[in-house]
Amino acid sequence: MNIAVLIKHVPVSNDVTVDPVTHALVRASSEGMINPADLNAIEEALVLKEKTNGHVTVFTMGPPDAEKSLRDAMAMGCDDSCLITDRCIAGGDTIATAKVLAKSIRRYGDFDLIMGGALSSDGATGQVGAMVAEYMDIPHISEIHKLDYINGKVETIKKYQGRNFTIQAELPALVTVCFGANSPRLATLRTKRAAKSKPMEIYTNAELGMPVDEIGLAGSPTAVIDSFAPESKRRAKMITGSPEEAAKEIKALIDKEEGKE
Amino acid sequence: MASGICIFAEHYNNSLDSSVAELAAAAHEIRETTGEKIQALVVAEESGTLIEQLEELGFDEIYVSHTQSDCIFQDDAQSQIITDMLKRIDPSSVLIPATAAGRSIFPRVAAKLGCGLTADCTELKVDKREDGTYYIKQNKPSYGENVFVTIVTREGLYPQMMTVRPGVYKAFEGQGKKSTKVIECSDIIIPASMVQVIACEAASSEMDSILSAETVVVGGRGVEDEESLTLLKAFARAIGAAIGGTRPLADTGVIAFEHQIGQTGYTIRPKVCISLGVSGAIQHTEGIKDTKLYIAVNQDVDAPIFNYADYGYVGDARQVMEYFLKK
Numbered sequence: 283m284n285i286a287v288l289i290k291h292v293p294v295s296n297d298v299t300v301d302p303v304t305h306a307l308v309r310a311s312s313e314g315m316i317n318p319a320d321l322n323a324i325e326e327a328l329v330l331k332e333k334t335n336g337h338v339t340v341f342t343m344g345p346p347d348a349e350k351s352l353r354d355a356m357a358m359g360c361d362d363s364c365l366i367t368d369r370c371i372a373g374g375d376t377i378a379t380a381k382v383l384a385k386s387i388r389r390y391g392d393f394d395l396i397m398g399g400a401l402s403s404d405g406a407t408g409q410v411g412a413m414v415a416e417y418m419d420i421p422h423i424s425e426i427h428k429l430d431y432i433n434g435k436v437e438t439i440k441k442y443q444g445r446n447f448t449i450q451a452e453l454p455a456l457v458t459v460c461f462g463a464n465s466p467r468l469a470t471l472r473t474k475r476a477a478k479s480k481p482m483e484i485y486t487n488a489e490l491g492m493p494v495d496e497i498g499l500a501g502s503p504t505a506v507i508d509s510f511a512p513e514s515k516r517r518a519k520m521i522t523g524s525p526e527e528a529a530k531e532i533k534a535l536i537d538k539e540e541g542k543e
Numbered sequence: 544m545a546s547g548i549c550i551f552a553e554h555y556n557n558s559l560d561s562s563v564a565e566l567a568a569a570a571h572e573i574r575e576t577t578g579e580k581i582q583a584l585v586v587a588e589e590s591g592t593l594i595e596q597l598e599e600l601g602f603d604e605i606y607v608s609h610t611q612s613d614c615i616f617q618d619d620a621q622s623q624i625i626t627d628m629l630k631r632i633d634p635s636s637v638l639i640p641a642t643a644a645g646r647s648i649f650p651r652v653a654a655k656l657g658c659g660l661t662a663d664c665t666e667l668k669v670d671k672r673e674d675g676t677y678y679i680k681q682n683k684p685s686y687g688e689n690v691f692v693t694i695v696t697r698e699g700l701y702p703q704m705m706t707v708r709p710g711v712y713k714a715f716e717g718q719g720k721k722s723t724k725v726i727e728c729s730d731i732i733i734p735a736s737m738v739q740v741i742a743c744e745a746a747s748s749e750m751d752s753i754l755s756a757e758t759v760v761v762g763g764r765g766v767e768d769e770e771s772l773t774l775l776k777a778f779a780r781a782i783g784a785a786i787g788g789t790r791p792l793a794d795t796g797v798i799a800f801e802h803q804i805g806q807t808g809y810t811i812r813p814k815v816c817i818s819l820g821v822s823g824a825i826q827h828t829e830g831i832k833d834t835k836l837y838i839a840v841n842q843d844v845d846a847p848i849f850n851y852a853d854y855g856y857v858g859d860a861r862q863v864m865e866y867f868l869k870k
Contacts, residue, residue, distance in 0.1 A: 298686040307690060376650065377659055404686055407662035412618065412650035421619045421737035424647040437741075440616070442643060443555055444754045448742035449616050455737070462790075503700050504659030507680075508693040518839060518848075518855035528856045529866035532817070532838055535854060536782060539815050539836040540758070 283336035283431060285327045286387055288398035288414065289320040289355060291348035300511045307509060316351045319399025319461035321358075326429045326459050327397050328359045328467065334431055337361050339390065343371065343382060349482065357469035357477035364390055368486040370494050375502035380413030382497055385490050387418065390483070395436060396456040400425045408458070415456040422456040423449050427463045545701035547604075548573050549582040549634035551625070552597060553644050555615075557589065559596045562640035564714035566707055567600040569638060569667055571715060576669040577677045580604060582632060586624050588613045598723045600715050606632055608728045617736035622651035627731045629656065634702050636679055638667075641706035653704055661694045661705040672698065681705045710812075710833035753802060756785035759813040761804060761831075763789045765820020765842060771861050775819065778864045787811065789827045804830040819860035823848025 297310035316324075327338045340355040342348045343366040352363040366386050374382070387393060396415070401408045408424070415422035426449075428439035435450045438457055451457075469477070487497070495501055521531045548570040553560040563583075570581045580603040585593055590607045597605050606628055614621050625648065629637065639645040641663045653660035666682040681694045681703075696703035753759065760779040766772060779786045788798030804811055804827060816834045820841060821827065828851045831837070839852035840860045849855040856863065 293686075298689045300690055307686075375659055376662070377653060377657075380650075380654065405662075406685070407660075408646045409650040409653075409660055409662055412647055413654045415619075416622070416651040416654035422647075422651075423616065423738060424618075425643055444745070446744050447616065447740055450739050450741055452737040502659065503653075503657065503697050504661055504681075504694050505697060506692045507695050509685075510691050510693075512684075512688060512691060517850055518837075518852040520849070521854055521856040525858050525862035526866040528840070528858060529863050532840075532854075532856070532863065533867060535836060535838060536758070536815055536817070 283330055283334040283395060284391065284393045285330060285336055285338045286390070286393040286396045287320070287324050287327045287338060287340045287355070287360065288383060288396065288411070289324070289340055289342050289351055290317040290399070290402050290404075291315070291342055291344045291351040292317045292402055292404045300509050302511075305509050314347060314350060316354055317399050317402045317404075319401055319403075319459065321399070321466035322461060322463045323397045323399045323459040324355055324358055324360065325464045325466040327395075329464075330395070330429070330431055331359070339364065339393075341366065341383065341386060341390070343367070343379060343386070345372075352482055353474075353477050354469065356480040356482075357474040358467055359473070360480075362481040362483075364483045364485060366485045366490075369498075370487050371498045373499035373502070374497060375504045376407055376409040376413055377503055378497050378499075378501040380410050380417055381501070382490065382492065383410070384414050384417035385492060386485050387414070389485070389490065392454075394453045395431075396420075396454070398456075398458050400458040400460045411456055411458040418454075418456070420454045420456060421451045422458070423451055424458045425460050426457050427460055429457060429459070545633050545635040547580045547582045547632060547634035547636075548577075549584055549606075549629070549632055549637045549702070550602075551637065551639040551645065551649070552583045552585045552593065552605075553640050553642060554585075554587060554593055557592050559593060560640055560642060560644075560709075561714065562642065562707070562709040563597075564600055565709065565712040566638045566640065567602070567715035568712045569707060571601065571717065572712075573636070573667065573669050573679065577635075579635065582606060582634060584625065584628055584632065584637075586610060586614065586621055586628075594725060601717050601721065602723050605723060605725045606728055607725065608731050608733075610733050614736065616647075616740055617738045618648045618651060619738060620734045620736035622648050622655065623734045624731055625649075625652050626655040628728055629702065631728065631731075635677075637702045637704040639704070639706045641708045645706045649704065649706065656702070656704075658700055658702055658704050659696050661696075664705045664707045665691070665711045667705070667707070679703050679705070753785040753787055753804075754811060756811070756813055758782055758784040758815040759787055759811060759817075759831075760784045761787045761789065761816060761818040761821055762792060762798065763818065763821030763827075763841075764791050765822075765860055767792055767820075771820070771864075774861055774864045774868070777868055778819075781868060782817075784815075784817070785813075789821055789824075818848060818852070819864065821848050822846045823851050
């Protein structure tokens with residue numbers, strides 16, 4: 283089985299503030315890492331690779347230093363990778379991003395299954411996966427907890443409304459995996475070393491040849507026009523006094539809310 | 544000219560998702576400025592009871608497409624039906640619940656229509672352009688909740704499409720039952736899907752109880768010893784609450800995996816939630832939405848849970864529970 287995994291290079295910390303004058307984002311750290319849910323997608327892909335004697339290619343679109351995340355993914359066991367990076371694709375919204383990803387995947391090769399994490403820790407839209415599926419004209423199943431390959435189809439478990447649904451899709455298909463669906467394997471010193479010499483293709487728009495008004499900021503139907511800090515950091519009203527008094531106060535609060543006052 | 548505020552009427556088991564009434568409230572708010580019609584878009588096998596529920600929410604028009612089966616999770620097919628319906632309705636904005644279904648179907652619709660889709664809005668504000676046309680400023684959180692951004696759909700591009708986080712608008716409570724027009728879109732072709740649901744099983748009954756519980760007690764690292772857990776159970780019984788736990792507790796086997804709350808477990812929506820010894824890592828607080836009353840007890844005054852809860856007490860959770868049970 284030929285599998286593609288889409289990952290995102292995200293900031294290590296969500297510790298971001300807004301400059302009150304320029305409204306620019308100020309990051310506490312410029313360090314990046316693989317988006318947590320994408321690690322779960324990689325793990326599912328590697329399990330399928332072992333089961334089907336398959337091949338896993340990992341893709342990311344981002345600045346040049348996103349290479350680090352691709353190397354980390356290959357250290358986990360992905361076979362090769364593709365870094366999509368170009369100034370003219372930067373700043374795109376989910377639509378513009380998905381278009382470039384779909385085009386890159388198609389250019390790279392034929393895949394039976396495309397995977398990704400269900401949600402990124404920074405933007406957290408959860409939209410890009412389904413959009414890529416639409417641009418590739420293949421079915422998708424989002425936010426799944428388990429995955430298997432049975433009778434030429436992908437079979438997934440999705441939790442919804444307190445129920446577990448078993449859902450199948452014809453291949454090729456795209457699935458997004460929930461954070462925490464499995465325990466991602468760790469790289470070892472040996473696999474980290476090996477990852478350094480695994481293939482990494484670099485795609486810029488010279489390779490992709492997309493019209494510049496369809497990609498990046500210019501190709502985005504939506505635009506961020508402002509950013510601001512939350513009005514006030516939310517803070518609980520503190521109950522004071524002894525544990526006994528606190529117990530009474532808590533009881534009163536519960537009774538009030540439940541209408542037993 | 545695109546006109547109308549159209550709401551995706553998400554439903555399950557013949558009843559509307561609770562967020563539809565919230566979006567109706569948001570739409571009425573927008574209408575006060577723009578004067579547009581409020582429309583509902585329904586894709587269902589059976590629409591009778593859904594239409595009754597929608598009529599209570601003050602919709603002007605309800606557009607319905609009937610399917611042969613419930614198309615649950617067949618997002619490839621559903622997105623095509625919805626796209627065709629939206630082309631006919633031609634609304635200026637589409638409001639969608641930011642739920643698992645909304646997040647999965649509408650990215651495809653946005654790609655088909657070539658319009659954008661703003662995710663997980665927490666505030667919608669109407670503004671006017673110089674040429675007199677209205678547009679919606681779509682505010683949403685980013686980087687956890689550390690930053691909020693305002694997103695707009697490019698001028699001249701319709702519909703402006705956005706998912707709205709459940710729980711940020713209060714459900715619409717106006718007079719419904721005015722003259723609602725129901726429009727059947729019977730000529731829209733229902734395409735085949737490459738996705739099939741082959742089984743559906745109820746999660747364990749205990750799990751159901753925590754998902755539907757109105758009151759929930761959550762234990763964290765601070766109550767992982769046996770004595771504290773016994774107290775926690777007695778405390779939960781005393782207030783008629785279901786018990787949930789955080790990931791560390793589930794990992795150590797103290798609480799069943801199914802009772803874990805947070806990104807790796809379930810999302811719960813209780814009215815009242817009391818957390819004991821929970822520090823409040825984002826992975827956990829993500830799993831508790833829309834509480835009316837959240838009380839946190841923790842030893843550490845700097846615990847992030849106090850930035851999340853409505854009420855907090857710094858102290859020993861065990862002592863508090865003991866006194867509570869003595870009363």
